Amino acid sequence: MDEVFESMQRALSDGQAVVLATVAGTRGSTPRRAGARMLLRADGSFCGTIGGGCGEAEVRLEAQDVHRDGRARLVQVDLTNEIDGDDKICGGVMDVFVERIAPPDVRQ
């Protein structure tokens, strides 16, 4: 099985919530296609990739908010503005869905 789901299962069985970021759709040129996934743990560590670079860094920041407030959200990552010294060279837009996945409630 792939790394992302394996780590997700491990974290959840340890009782730790994780944040999952999934590329839901893309327009124009993007480093990865819909279905690319990245898993982010509460301590800031992560595995998988949605393409690296600034776009991914943006999603990592957003993931920390999702860890805190638990509210799933759709993040639009705009790679169209090329700024000096920036590596957003792809020129497309990615819709990334970021959601918190909590371990099952064992008391129920």
Place this chain on the structure above:
Amino acid sequence: MSRNDFAGILAEVVEAREGGAGVVVATVIAAPPDGAVSVGAKLLLRRDGSTVGSLSGGPLEAAVVADAGEAFRRHAVETLFYASDGARLTRRGAEAESGAYQVMLEPHEPPATLLIVGGGHIGKALATIGDLCGFSVAVIDDRPEYANKERFPEADRVVCGDFAEALREFPIDDNTYVVTVTRGHKHDEVSLREVVRRGGAAYVGMIGSKRRVGAVLQHLLEDGLDPDAVGRVHTPIGLDIGAETPEEIAVAIMAEVIQVRRGGSGRPMQEVKKARRGVPPAERVEMEEEG
């Protein structure tokens, strides 16, 4: 939706990715503020049509369930847009309408199997490329010096044995792509007969010149095999890229396999752009070019 619904969905997703029947998870990823269904709601759909979780059971859920079959077929994550009454919208239509839902459909299934019949030069190159493309690679050959783990370290399964017998035993389903590249036409024919007789594969391709593959197909028809199934065999195999070497031929074959799997046109990208405007919005989202 309760945490335990999520846990149930996740457990089935993990099982499906490890080797189960395949499921589709529909997630509401954008919703109107006053909508009946909220962002994050999930529904898991099994191949038999049964479900876990809920998108509140209204018209949106009914529409999503109806569209999920397409996701099973396309093997790719896609996002669809809906009005609150379940009517499908284009992305542009959804942006114009404030009350639109955005639903992500994710198929979860075991990796597709690339079943390589024949462990020669082309089979070897195909195993490498197939593995690189994320396929679970399986190789069948009747010669022990070709059908072994040392020659095919990237293969998940290597079967040494009589072609027809090995193919009778090998699990073949609509996530299996069978490529026949044995050392001779007799072996190709024997193998193809077995694969076509069993049916159910996502792709069946056989190497050979037009003249020789024509003879093989004729024999299968004379044997009384289903003409439709015989007609679906991709042969001569691969896309026309002028491939010469075994490695190049493997690329041409893999390109055709991917084309069948993802539903591409097989045409140069520079010619494809205009055609995209004519395809339905759900497919267009997936067809957006890659960087």
